[in-house]
Amino acid sequence: MVHARPMPDDAGRLVAYYEDFARRWAHGTSPLYEEWAAGIAANPDMIMRIGSLPPRLRQANLLFAAARWEGAPLNEYARWQSWLVENWDAVVATASVRATQTNExxxxxxxxxxxxxxxxxxxxxxxxxxxxxxxxxxxxxxxxxxxxxxxxxxxxxxxxxxxxxxxxxxxxxxxxxxxxxxxxxxxxxxxxxxxxxxxxxxxxxxxxxxxxxxxxxxxxxxxxxxxxxxxxxxxxxxxxxxxxxxxxxxxxxxxxxxxxxxxxxxxxxxxxxxxxxxxxxxxxxxxxxxxxxxxxxxxxxxxxxxxxxxxxxxxxxxxxxxxxxxxxxxxxxxxxxxxxxxxxxxxxxxxx
Known part of the structure; x- marks a missing residue:
């Protein structure tokens, strides 16, 4: 039996965060990340899924990198989201032991x-x-x-x-x-x-x-x-x-x-x-x-x-x-x- 995920109390804030990541940071510099972030912001199921994670693991940089580390295809949002759902546990496990340390x-x-x-x-x-x-x-x-x-x-x-x-x-x-x-x-x-x-x-x-x-x-x-x-x-x-x-x-x-x-x-x-x-x-x-x-x-x-x-x-x-x-x-x-x-x-x- 599949249990529905509850919408997090701060769902609106999470949507705004991914919208801002897409519009202000990824736009004009990483079209793929812009599409992924905008897709998450518009997808209530993904907002519920990400909202169930500890705050540190909700970061776009960390989530996207963990997915790529586990072999996520660099594809348009719909195909990437399907892959992410199928490999969710592995991605979360990687994110849990890694950190956003870009060191640019x-x-x-x-x-x-x-x-x-x-x-x-x-x-x-x-x-x-x-x-x-x-x-x-x-x-x-x-x-x-x-x-x-x-x-x-x-x-x-x-x-x-x-x-x-x-x-x-x-x-x-x-x-x-x-x-x-x-x-x-x-x-x-x-x-x-x-x-x-x-x-x-x-x-x-x-x-x-x-x-x-x-x-x-x-x-x-x-x-x-x-x-x-x-x-x-x-x-x-x-x-x-x-x-x-x-x-x-x-x-x-x-x-x-x-x-x-x-x-x-x-x-x-x-x-x-x-x-x-x-x-x-x-x-x-x-x-x-x-x-x-x-x-x-x-x-x-x-x-x-x-x-x-x-x-x-x-x-x-x-x-x-x-x-x-x-x-x-x-x-x-x-x-x-x-x-x-x-x-x-x-x-x-x-x-x-």
Whole structure:
């Protein structure tokens, strides 16, 4: 006998989440994921099915990657949904032991405009570090394209095999030098070993299908090889519990940069507020200079969203902030960095 699944209490919120994923994130960058997400949003049976899962397993990125890991065909929604229903238990089992740890190394290109302007020694502390690929910004080559031309930046020992390209709207944002990194460490609930082929294969599966993303897989594998040769320290733990103690281990004479990308959206609102308070007070508690560099999607911090110009396009972009001050729109995969909206005195949002 087949028992009907009850509609979850937050069904409307789940529908809105998948609609937003399709419209705001997958649209124009991954047609297949856009179709899958929109199909789920319009399908009450799938909403009930997904709504029966623990909140962590409802994430589109995790569900889609787990399905692909188990062999889901990259087909139109109807055929994919039939496969998913037939293989539901296996997909849920995979999602239960995996996590959304994309570790997009391309984001380093949007961190560099801030990091390169910090004088003296720099200590890097990343929360949600996964394999630590973004803890190695000084080991990649960068190519910035601006209205004034192309600017390349290489590591001190020469050009890297991993080249990160980024379009900037203001030539003044092109980094003139690499940061002098003297210490680096990360925190993650489930650190990833960059030398583990299975772990890197999972990170590759988390990259969305589509021509816009093919180059990301090659970048990931290249960066993982660099990390495997000299792995950065990534501690296991909760970012709220571990960040202060780990920060205290960094060299006192270095400027500590506490940073993250697409991490805080996985916390609830009270936890995000707690982290913001912790980050903003960390320098005072440690008695030294601390820079809080955040790359998060709009909606993570209303106080930061309120600083974004009303006409700014935040699709496929994070709002980058430094110590709680919005400074740029950063492409979710590092391909775009825009600061002009914050330099032109545009009107901030009224509804943030």
């Amino acid at each position: 190394v391309g984001r380093c290109a949007t961190l560099m405009p801030v990091l390169s302007r910090i004088d003296g020694r720099v200590a890097l502390l990343e929360v949600g570090a996964a394999a630590g690929l973004c803890l190695l910004p000084d080991r990649y080559t960068y190519r910035y394209a601006s209205p004034a031309g192309v600017h390349d930046l290489h590591p001190a020992d020469g050009a890297s095999d991993v080249v990160l390209t980024c379009r900037i709207d203001d030539a003044r944002d092109a980094p003139a030098r690499m940061p002098h990194v003297v210490w680096r460490a990360g925190i993650d609930l489930s650190p990833v070993d960059p030398a583990d082929p299975d772990a890197i294969a999972w990170l590759a599966t988390l990259i969305w299908p589509g021509p816009d993303h093919d180059a990301r897989v090659a970048r990931l594998r290249g960066a993982a090889a660099i990390a495997a040769a000299d792995p950065p320290r990534v501690d296991t733990g909760d970012l709220l519990d571990r960040v202060t103690a780990l920060a205290a281990e960094s060299p006192a004479e270095a400027t500590l940069v506490l940073f993250h990308s697409a991490v805080l959206l996985y916390l609830d609102a009270p936890s995000r507020a707690r982290f913001a308070s912790l980050a903003l007070s960390l320098g005072e508690r440690l008695g030294r200079r601390v820079v809080w560099l955040s790359n998060e999607s709009a909606g993570t911090y209303p106080e930061v969203d309120a600083q974004v110009p009303a006409d700014a396009d935040t699709a496929h972009r994070f709002v980058q902030s430094v110590d709680g001050r919005a400074v740029a729109l950063a492409g979710q995969h590092g391909a775009v960095y825009e600061t002009r909206p914050f330099r032109n005195g545009a009107t901030a949002r009224d509804d943030a």
